[in-house]
Amino acid sequence: MQDGDLRHSPFTLKVIGLGSEGRAGVTLKAQEALGSLDAVIGYKLYMDQAEPFIRPGAQKIASGMTAETKRAEEAIKLAQGGLKVGVVSGGDPGIYAMAGVVFEVAAALKVPLGEKAGELSLQVIPGIPALAAGAALLGAPLTHDFCAISLSDRLTDWEKIKKRLDLASQADFVIVLYNPRSHGRPTRLREAADILLKNLPPATPVGVASRVGRAGESAQIVTLGSLNVEEVDMQTILFIGNVSSFVYRDRLVTPRGYVRKYGVVA
């Protein structure tokens, strides 16, 4: 892999977002990056999505779902060995995904980042986040101020998550809930909904988007008061409306307020 140019070039590591809509949701920039690499690393599901764009002959390294630090470290080592390396991520790598852990590991290992020989050129290529694809399926729930909160307490203290839920619902944000439920902590979503119900009326509309961009994709709208937490799983994202959100036909809309201010002609 080493050639004359490399002696004067940085090492290459790209964290590549594949988006949330299968092959059709991949950007041209991500496609071109995948075609230029010597090795691609990722969770198996995302390796399958990246497959059509990977250069023939490139190394493909599929890993398990919870091996994030190991995957990041392996990618950095391979890149420092002279391979052009990519880490693939579903959705956008910068939102609850691999970009953060790659930088965390790079910092812990004191890897010199930069564009000079011997440094690691570490680039993030964004993808369509699940919150944008889920919102599109549901209508337009995110066209005003919003927040994203993960209910996973694997790495975050549950008390801190509860505080965020309380303050976010006081602030009238549209609230996007990631990782709402798992077998290991089946009661978290019920607890979260009860916190939200202290500040929001039971009639608050809630968009439920499941398996966005994958087989079995679905979108439905319920209310906060009637949310059946037993029907929600880890592959679901929830959109809790703000005070202005409304349901029109089968769509969830958070108005920015254009019609209220400017009216319509017809």
Add this chain to the structure above:
Amino acid sequence: MQDGDLRHSPFTLKVIGLGSEGRAGVTLKAQEALGSLDAVIGYKLYMDQAEPFIRPGAQKIASGMTAETKRAEEAIKLAQGGLKVGVVSGGDPGIYAMAGVVFEVAAALKVPLGEKAGELSLQVIPGIPALAAGAALLGAPLTHDFCAISLSDRLTDWEKIKKRLDLASQADFVIVLYNPRSHGRPTRLREAADILLKNLPPATPVGVASRVGRAGESAQIVTLGSLNVEEVDMQTILFIGNVSSFVYRDRLVTPRGYVRKYGVVA
């Protein structure tokens, strides 16, 4: 435009996100949609970005920046007249962009949405949001819970925006500020920063991403205490770090906490 099939088909309106990285940031799905339409409507800047993908012979209707309701209404009327119509939007159409206003106008006009003849098939095609592209430029500032707040008070009460800033900084969200400053309200960002400084230390890192995906793109990292509001304009997005955010080399990183929990091998 009318043909036999149309009598049994719904009318077609697509709100299409072009992403935040020029031509290379457009997804295959958005490209295919643009190639299938009879008329495309949008703000001039975005029409230029969409141009290479629009079907030859399709109508192209460029409009001014603040004509959102008029643009939405025109698009709906054209679609109900039998044309397959697209509204293009920079970034993601569902985040502070055209998807919301199209649904607002459709609801105000009581347009029947659906997939049957005479109904309007209204579909949103997501794009890479500016917050994802800006985050990628800066490093990985958004890999934990975050919120997005627009400082534009054109359609939102300033008191409500101030309350959101206060509660969001108490909740330890990473805070993304859209529309931070304009000629019409030059002091809003200073007021916002002062609210944040009540809850956050002056050393809090702030990512400043300007003209993301366009000529003159830039990214720099400052601190909340040293932020020079005079250097920020409407084409800038700010990323206010949370309590764990750190700067490594020239990148802004909000750790999820993987390294703290699992360590690194090397």
